[in-house]
Amino acid sequence: xxxxxxxxxxxxxxxxAKLPAEHAITSAHRSLHFRSVxxxxxxxxxxxxxxxxxxxxxxxxxxxxxxFVQAHIAWERTEWGRVLLLFRQxxxxxxxxxxxxxxxxxxxxxxxxxxxxxxxxxxxLALRVKAQREYLQLGKDFLEQGIKNNPxxxxxxxxxxxxxxxxxxxxxxAAEFFEKAAGLPxxxxxxxxxxxxxxxxxxGRAREAYDRLHGLYATCINERPPTLIGHxxxxxxxxxxxxxxxxxxxxx
Amino acid sequence: xxxxxxxxxxAETPMSNSRHRAFSFGRIAxxxxxxxxxxxxxKIFYVVLLFALLLIGNSIFMAQLTFQQEFQxxxxxxxxxxxxFTSLFAVVATARLIPHDLEDRTIYxxxxxxxxxxxxxxxxxxxxxxxxxxxVIIMSAxxxxxxxVREQIVLRETVRQMSASPPEQTAEAVRAVSxxxxxxxxxxxxxxxxxxxxxxxxxxxxxxxxxxxxxxxTAVMVFAYFIGHLQxxxxxxxxxxxxxxxxxxxxxxxVTLLFPDLQLFNLVDDIVAGxxxxxxxxxKTATLGFFYTGFYLLLASTVFYRKEL
Numbered sequence: 001x002x003x004x005x006x007x008x009x010x011x012x013x014x015x016x017a018k019l020p021a022e023h024a025i026t027s028a029h030r031s032l033h034f035r036s037v038x039x040x041x042x043x044x045x046x047x048x049x050x051x052x053x054x055x056x057x058x059x060x061x062x063x064x065x066x067x068f069v070q071a072h073i074a075w076e077r078t079e080w081g082r083v084l085l086l087f088r089q090x091x092x093x094x095x096x097x098x099x100x101x102x103x104x105x106x107x108x109x110x111x112x113x114x115x116x117x118x119x120x121x122x123x124x125l126a127l128r129v130k131a132q133r134e135y136l137q138l139g140k141d142f143l144e145q146g147i148k149n150n151p152x153x154x155x156x157x158x159x160x161x162x163x164x165x166x167x168x169x170x171x172x173x174a175a176e177f178f179e180k181a182a183g184l185p186x187x188x189x190x191x192x193x194x195x196x197x198x199x200x201x202x203x204g205r206a207r208e209a210y211d212r213l214h215g216l217y218a219t220c221i222n223e224r225p226p227t228l229i230g231h232x233x234x235x236x237x238x239x240x241x242x243x244x245x246x247x248x249x250x251x252x
Numbered sequence: 253x254x255x256x257x258x259x260x261x262x263a264e265t266p267m268s269n270s271r272h273r274a275f276s277f278g279r280i281a282x283x284x285x286x287x288x289x290x291x292x293x294x295k296i297f298y299v300v301l302l303f304a305l306l307l308i309g310n311s312i313f314m315a316q317l318t319f320q321q322e323f324q325x326x327x328x329x330x331x332x333x334x335x336x337f338t339s340l341f342a343v344v345a346t347a348r349l350i351p352h353d354l355e356d357r358t359i360y361x362x363x364x365x366x367x368x369x370x371x372x373x374x375x376x377x378x379x380x381x382x383x384x385x386x387x388v389i390i391m392s393a394x395x396x397x398x399x400x401v402r403e404q405i406v407l408r409e410t411v412r413q414m415s416a417s418p419p420e421q422t423a424e425a426v427r428a429v430s431x432x433x434x435x436x437x438x439x440x441x442x443x444x445x446x447x448x449x450x451x452x453x454x455x456x457x458x459x460x461x462x463x464x465x466x467x468x469x470t471a472v473m474v475f476a477y478f479i480g481h482l483q484x485x486x487x488x489x490x491x492x493x494x495x496x497x498x499x500x501x502x503x504x505x506x507v508t509l510l511f512p513d514l515q516l517f518n519l520v521d522d523i524v525a526g527x528x529x530x531x532x533x534x535x536k537t538a539t540l541g542f543f544y545t546g547f548y549l550l551l552a553s554t555v556f557y558r559k560e561l
Contacts, residue, residue, distance in 0.1 A: 003558065007551055014547055015509025019487070021540055022513045026484060028533050034522045035515060039485060056481050058518040061525070062332035065325050072317065096525035099320050153526070186431070188424055225418065 036095055036149065046089050055093055064093040068100065071107075080112040084138060091142065098155045101146025109139025109163055136167055157181035158191060161198070171201035192216065193228060200231050210235040217247060279367055280375040287379025291345050296383065299337055300390050306333055307398045319406045320432045324524065326402065330395040331441060331520040337391065338384055338449035339477070345383060346456035347469035349376045359561060370553040373457060377549055380453045388446045396434075403433040440534040441523035447541035448517035452477070454548035455512070461555040480514035483507055512544050 029035050037043070037060065044052040047063065054063045071086035087104035094100055116131035140163060146156040161177035164170040178195035181187050193216055200209035213232050217224060229247065236246045310329050314322040353359035362372060406429050414422045456473050463469040489496070490504035516537060523529060 003555060007554055010551060010554070012509050018512075018540070018543075019508070021536075022484075022487065022516065023491075025516055025533075025536055025540060026488075026513075028536065029516070029519075032530065032533060033527050034519055034529075036522075053478075057478060058335060058481060058514065058521075059332055060518070061328040061521040065328045065332075068321075068325065094521065094525055096522050096527050097324060098526065099324050103321065188428075189420065190424070225420075 033096055033150075037093060043092060046092055051089075060093050064090050064097070064100070067093070068103075075107055075111065078115060080107075080115065080135070083107050083112065087142070091145065095146075095149040098146060098150050098153050101142055101150075101156055102159045105139040105142040105146070105159060105163065107139075108135050108142060109167055113139070113167070136163075139163060139167075152184060154181040154184040154187040154191065157184070158188070161194070165198060171198045174198040175202065175205075193225070197227065197231055200235055206235055206238055210239055210241070214247075274368070275371065280371050280378060283362070283367075283372060283375025284378040284382060287349065287376050288382045291379065291383045294345075296341065296345065297387070297390070299341070300387060300394070303333055303337060303391050304394050307394060319410075319429055322402065322406075323399070323432045326399060327438070327524045328521075330391075330398075331438075331445070331524060334388065334391050334395070334442065335445050335448070335518075335520065338388060338445055339452055341384055341387060342380065342449040342453040343456050343470060343473045343477070346377070346380050346453045347460055347463075347466040347473065349380070349457070350460045351463075351466045351469075354561065363561070369556050373461075373549065373553050373556055377454060377457050380457075381450055384446060384449045384453065388442060388449075392442050399433055403429065406433075435523070435526070437523045437527075437529050440529050441520040444517050444519050444534070444537060444541070447538050447545075448514065451512060451514075451517070451541050451544045451548070454545040454552070458548040458552040458555070461552045461559065476511065477514065479507060480511050481518075483511045483513045484515045487513065517541060 026035075037055075039052070039056055043055075047055065047067070051063045051067075054060075067086050067090045071083050071090060074082040074086060087100070087107065090100050091097075091104055113132045113135035116135055117128050119128055119131070122128050122131070140160070143156055143160045143163060147160065150156060157177045158181040161174045161181065164177060165174035175195050175198035178191050178198060182191035182195055193213075196209050196212040196216065199205050199212065202209070210232070213228060213235065217228060217232060220228070232247055235241075307326070307330055310326060314325050317325065350359070353362075359372075363369065407426060410425050410429055411422065414425055417425075452473070455476060456469060459472050459476070460466070460469040463472065486504045486507040490501060490508050493501075496504070519529060519537070
């Protein structure tokens with residue numbers, strides 16, 4: 001009996017002593033973006049009881065992967081509603097995986113929106129356009145949420161820039177997001193160039209775009225991409241740059 | 253405990269030895285080696301074969317995805333299964349140690365010699381931890397081999413496809429492939445999986461000192477595993493909530509104080525997603541894990557000290 005009391009007392013005392021350490025490590029984890037998933041009833045409703053238990057037991061990424069594979073199969077069957085539902089679950093479980101946000105947005109804004117526009121069962125163009133816009137918005141929502149969860153990573157800013165450029169044809173916003181991506185660590189080297197390309201399509205910002213592209217042209221001595229030269233040539237004509245200041249024509 | 257060619261418990265603890273030491277690493281090493289060999293004979297490493305099949309099968313299936321998706325899923329499945337297998341090993345292997353020795357009556361042979369009970373438990377636990385370490389090393393090696401093979405295949409394909417592109421673009425693509433495959437943070441992630449398994453083994457040993465059967469120990473550990481993963485939520489609610497009734501608060505305090513927070517050791521989910529773990533945070537988490545392990549071992553020896561065998 002005495003031993004049981006000693007053991008229980010030791011457990012209690014150790015429990016009290018470890019509390020500050022556990023609390024401090026939990027706070028450190030949160031500040032470094034670990035364990036950012038909130039296990040609440042909303043998540044339980046989304047992923048079901050079994051998935052919720054598995055996620056709670058430390059197999060969050062495995063559950064997310066299983067759902068991701070299901071979403072991939074749903075995409076192959078063009079079941080867009082299911083793709084949306086599954087990607088919502090996947091991104092809720094793994095909010096730090098930029099890949100899942102990116103793929104989710106791509107399915108919605110590119111695949112589902114195109115499918116909605118080409119939907120042969122819907123004869124009314126207005127309704128097809130409406131459906132397409134809704135899917136575009138869903139793609140944008142995924143990227144916005146993804147950026148909120150991964151503000152320090154360039155991939156989703158770049159994906160958002162591509163969405164604005166290719167789907168909304170909004171060059172102002174595309175330039176802004178390419179610029180944001182370029183300013184982050186591990187950004188691809190082309191992000192800065194792409195920001196300037198987009199800027200060149202914006203009204204009243206041609207001079208700014210020219211200056212930036214010219215700066216990039218001067219730094220890329222070894223390798224000057226043809227698109228960079230093409231944009232500079234167009235801007236030189238548009239801005240009426242004096243001939244002696246223009247870049248030489250590329251060698252044939 | 254079966255006599256073994258590699259270790260000689262008799263030679264380490266002779267009754268005739270007038271200079272008997274209260275604590276002997278030699279005796280502990282002998283028990284550790286015997287426990288390790290005994291567990292190895294259970295063909296526990298067949299699970300590693302299963303792990304290899306899972307990895308290879310998965311990577312063949314995932315080849316139809318893009319390389320980022322493939323690497324993400326491969327890493328998730330490898331580290332997730334590593335976590336499942338090590339936790340299972342830790343609980344199942346430890347739960348049977350004392351009941352098995354009682355059944356075989358080897359425990360009487362050992363404790364009849366001048367082997368302190370603490371050394372017996374420490375040796376047993378060290379045997380399990382050694383087994384876990386070997387399993388984790390083998391599984392990690394397999395994982396890195398599969399990851400590297402897949403990475404080389406994807407790299408070759410990328411370079412082939414981009415042969416006509418400017419070198420800058422090719423370099424960018426190669427960098428993207430390499431970045432999504434291997435990540436230095438995987439090492440601390442795997443180390444934390446091992447620390448969690450050590451904690452579970454130690455807790456299981458503690459439970460088995462007062463349990464009567466290994467089934468009871470395993471069942472208790474399954475519940476402890478789930479409760480341990482909920483402990484963090486209970487702790488936050490207990491410390492922050494003022495609206496909860498006293499009964500709820502007592503229950504939450506019970507869970508918080510008596511169970512370890514196992515969620516602290518689930519870092520691989522985020523590491524695979526690309527979150528970097530700092531050395532300081534890794535050290536703190538690992539220290540806490542080993543602290544738990546040591547504490548449960550001490551508790552186990554307290555219970556086992558005067559236990560009627």
